[in-house]
Amino acid sequence: MKEPIFLSVVVPMYNEEEVIEVTYNRLRTVLQSLGETYEIVFVNDGSRDRTAAIVREICARDRTVKLVDFSRNFGHQIAVTAGMDHSSGRTVVLIDADLQDPPEIILDMVAKWREGYDVVYGKRMERKGETWFKKTTAAMFYRLLRSMTSVNIPVDTGDFRLMDRKVRDALTQMRERSRFIRGMVSWSGFKQASVEYVREERFAGETKYPLRKMLRLSLDAITSFSTKPLKIAGILGFLLSAGGFIYLIVVLCQHFFTDTTTPGWTSLIAISLLFNGITLSLLGVLGEYIGRIYEETKGRPLYLVSDKVNFTSEARDDRKLTEPVGAGAGS
Ligand code: UDP
Ligand code: MG
Numbered sequence: 001m002k003e004p005i006f007l008s009v010v011v012p013m014y015n016e017e018e019v020i021e022v023t024y025n026r027l028r029t030v031l032q033s034l035g036e037t038y039e040i041v042f043v044n045d046g047s048r049d050r051t052a053a054i055v056r057e058i059c060a061r062d063r064t065v066k067l068v069d070f071s072r073n074f075g076h077q078i079a080v081t082a083g084m085d086h087s088s089g090r091t092v093v094l095i096d097a098d099l100q101d102p103p104e105i106i107l108d109m110v111a112k113w114r115e116g117y118d119v120v121y122g123k124r125m126e127r128k129g130e131t132w133f134k135k136t137t138a139a140m141f142y143r144l145l146r147s148m149t150s151v152n153i154p155v156d157t158g159d160f161r162l163m164d165r166k167v168r169d170a171l172t173q174m175r176e177r178s179r180f181i182r183g184m185v186s187w188s189g190f191k192q193a194s195v196e197y198v199r200e201e202r203f204a205g206e207t208k209y210p211l212r213k214m215l216r217l218s219l220d221a222i223t224s225f226s227t228k229p230l231k232i233a234g235i236l237g238f239l240l241s242a243g244g245f246i247y248l249i250v251v252l253c254q255h256f257f258t259d260t261t262t263p264g265w266t267s268l269i270a271i272s273l274l275f276n277g278i279t280l281s282l283l284g285v286l287g288e289y290i291g292r293i294y295e296e297t298k299g300r301p302l303y304l305v306s307d308k309v310n311f312t313s314e315a316r317d318d319r320k321l322t323e324p325v326g327a328g329a330g331s
Contacts, residue, residue, distance in 0.1 A: 006036035007110070008092045010083030012076055013042055016097040017049040018204035023097050024058055024065070030103040034110060040065045042097075043083045046073030059309045067309040074303045076209070077179040077217070080159060082303050084168050086311065092168045094159045094181070099203040101160035108195045109162035118190035121154065121161035121182075122197050129201025134214075141218050145183075149225040153186045154194065161185070175302060177295045180221035187225070223288055230289065233282040240278060244271075 009027060013020065024040070031038045044052045044067060055067045068086050070079065080094055091113055095101050101122060109120040127135055142155040159181055163171070170188045171181070186192075209217075222229065254260060 003037050005039050005089040006091065007031065007034065007038040007106075008087030008089030009038065009040045009106070010080060010087055010092060010094050011040065011042050011097050012045055012079035012083060013047060013051050013055075013097045014045040014073060014076070014079070014208045015047045015049045015051060016205060016208075017047070017051050017054060019098050020051060020054045020058070022203060023099055023103075026099065027095075027103045028062075030106055034107060038064060039087065039089060041068065041083045041087050042066065043068045043079040043086075044070060045076065045079040046070045056309060063310055066311055067307070068305055069307040069309070071304040071306040075213070077159075077181055077220075078303050080181055081172075081179060082305070085172050086308070087168070090165050091162055092165070093162045096158075096160065098205065100200050101158070102197060102200060105160075105195060105197045106162065112193050112195060113162055113164065115193075116191065117193040118164040118167050119161060119185055119192040121157045121185070121192065121194050123154065123194040124156045124158065124199045125196045127199040130199075137214070141221075145218075145221055145225070148222055148228045149183070151183055151187045151225050153183050153225070154192075157182060157194070158199075160197075164190070166190070176224065177300075177302065178220040178224045178292050179302075180217065180224055183221055183225045219288060223292055227289075229285050233285045236278065237282060240275065244275070247271075 009031065011023065011027075016023075020042075027040055031040075042055045042065065044055060052067070052069050055065070059065050059067055066086065068082050070082070074082075083094070084092055091110070093106055093109065095103065095106070105122055109122070112120040127138075139156070142153075145153055146155060163185065167185065167188060167190050170190075171184055174184055
């Protein structure tokens with residue numbers, strides 16, 4: 001009988017061939033020093049480089065390393081979800097592949113977990129080697145998100161965190177498509193604590209989060225935790241139509257009681273531009289929500305796996321097959 005796994009480490013990877021070996025070695029050193037059973041679940045998010053091949057090599061010589069290989073790129077948050085789905089530890093750690101989150105912090109997280117916390121998230125005290133633009137937009141985003149949502153999402157945290165099994169189970173039950181895992185963890189409640197750390201520079205390669213993906217994540221975060229934009233849209237619409245109505249009265253009065261009615265197409269154009277712009281952007285807000293409703297109603301699986309390596313009897317999927325059939329199952 002195999003010992004149950006104490007710690008699962010989930011590492012999402014998208015074109016990370018330059019960092020995997022080093023990340024694996026550092027993770028292994030840290031995890032071995034912990035003196036507990038562990039597994040490392042690498043999720044290959046449709047990389048176009050040698051990422052999967054390198055992980056396969058590692059898997060062949062180290063059975064504690066597992067690979068979930070996606071059929072294509074599904075995005076970071078989905079890759080992390082797949083890693084959690086496939087992890088069987090008493091605790092689960094999410095960490096980036098690029099060593100920006102130092103693996104050594106995992107030891108502090110485990111210590112906090114032992115004190116009785118269910119979620120221990122890493123709080124970034126300083127971010128090295130990231131552009132001024134990324135830092136300011138990130139800071140603005142976390143604050144905007146806080147002001148928009150009723151869920152208490154801690155500022156300046158990423159997905160680097162340790163979770164108890166029960167939190168992981170709660171999260172794997174949430175199959176929504178627009179995923180903002182930090183928010184979902186906060187939403188789930190449980191006893192949370194933080195450990196502070198300095199976010200290092202990316203070890204090698206460049207960011208896999210271009211502005212486009214960052215914007216998408218921010219939109220997912222706001223739309224899945226807040227309907228405030230819809231309310232703001234409504235209030236704005238109301239204020240504008242009230243303003244428009246007042247202006248209409250002014251114009252009518254001018255027409256009937258004075259003879260200063262100017263040809264005035266300037267004001268007309270100005271108003272029509274302004275109102276059209278606002279109407280269109282409000283429609284855009286609606287569209288963001290409706291698009292997400294549409295995506296959810298399709299009910300597709302969150303990701304497709306093309307291959308799995310090193311998942312043996314202790315893996316969840318396989319365990320299901322070997323579990324005895326319950327008494328009520330018609331036998
Ligand atoms: N990542 C992924 N799929 C993607 C983009 C990124 O799995 O589509 C992974 C990436 O390999 C890394 C983590 O997500 O392990 C964080 O990405 P990155 O370090 O590029 O983001 P940044 O730290 O610059 O925000
Ligand atoms: Mg990074």
